[in-house]
Amino acid sequence: MGIGKTKGTRKRFPFLLATMRGISQVFLIGNWVTGLLILAAITITSFKLGLMAFLSAAIGTLFGRLGGGHPVSVERGLYGYNPMLTGMALFLFLEGPVSWGIALFGAAVSAAFTASVMRFLQPAGMPTLTFPYIVTTWLLMLSSYKFEAFKVTDKLVPQHLSDWKLEIAGEIHWLSAFLDGAGQIFFLQGILAGLLLFLGIFVADWKMGLYAIAGNFIGMFTAYILGGEHTLIDAGLYGYNAILTALAVGVVFRDGANRLSLYSTMISCVLTVVFIGSVDTILLPFGLPALTMPFALSTSIFIGARLMMR
Structure with missing residues (x-):
């Protein structure tokens, strides 16, 4: 791919490329081709899981854009990877009529949480990593014990x-x-x-x-x-x-x-x-x-x- 075509692609599809980079940031990489290969790996395994991964990463990227996140951070996909992992985890580990909605809601919460963690850790020189994804996923999974509309899958069994x-x-x-x-x-x-x-x-x-x-x-x-x-x-x-x-x-x-x-x-x-x-x-x-x-x-x-x- 030539340089001119790459620049043109960036101008025409900035949101899509940022979303792909958000997917690649799971590997701490900001490369849209890497993101596309990751999405392909997920989709060939499960189309529904691939769709959830893309939608969740897009929600994170959209949150960064509309919320006034730093343009460079948004373009690099730093708002996309935690929501993507959160949406995927909740989609797999929760069951019930509203599990899809909870997964996408969790992705949005994870995006907000990512911004909060970045605010506190970046001045200290520490990376955000996947803490927002972990905490958001755990909290929403634990909340399922108090509601009837969604529950944790039977594959996860609490043990003493x-x-x-x-x-x-x-x-x-x-x-x-x-x-x-x-x-x-x-x-x-x-x-x-x-x-x-x-x-x-x-x-x-x-x-x-x-x-x-x-x-x-x-x-x-x-x-x-x-x-x-x-x-x-x-x-x-x-x-x-x-x-x-x-x-x-x-x-x-x-x-x-x-x-x-x-x-x-x-x-x-x-x-x-x-x-x-x-x-x-x-x-x-x-x-x-x-x-x-x-x-x-x-x-x-x-x-x-x-x-x-x-």
Whole structure:
């Protein structure tokens, strides 16, 4: 695509491109082609989920525009990724006649929450990450216990910690588990979806692609060495948070003058796996998914430490 055509496309479809970049910002990337590949991966897995992803990201982008968000932040898609993930999560984890409406409402709330978190964290030099998505999703899921019009899906079962048993047995299909590591960021499983997602990262930046692969491997093998459940490793549930951590700590928020960045990235990915275990344990009585909280916690710790100890 030529430069003139790219500029013309930007002039003709600014809202659509900002929405696509919002989708790509889940990977901390501001590239509309990456966003298109992510949306394709979601849509081929589930058309309804793909539609929800696009509408939710569009709601976030529209909120940023109409609400007077900084034009550069809106164009980069920084108002779109948290609403997108929120809409997808609520669409999957809630049931009932108004579940679609609740999912889109959650996307709008997440957009407002994103603006609030940006207001408080940006002056301190800290990124927003996915905290708005996590908190909004958890709160709306918990509210379902008090209303009849929507409820949490039966797939999420609250459990008492004393009744929990660790099941290690099970075969791990390492290739599919590796690809599902990327897919689980968007609640996806499947070889084609995983390939499209990794392709989306490499299209934007080959270095980020290598870090995503490394983070995925570190997450999977750390969980295996520590004796994590094989079924969870096989489903990619120990890889997706580590991928995001590797991208954030290793590339996006890396201090170029810090020679320990590579080592801190490896350690942060290991810590992310440990946090997966702790967050899952805390949430057992509520039947809530961990989402990307392990990534957000581990990344915030290392970025904050770098700001204080340059």
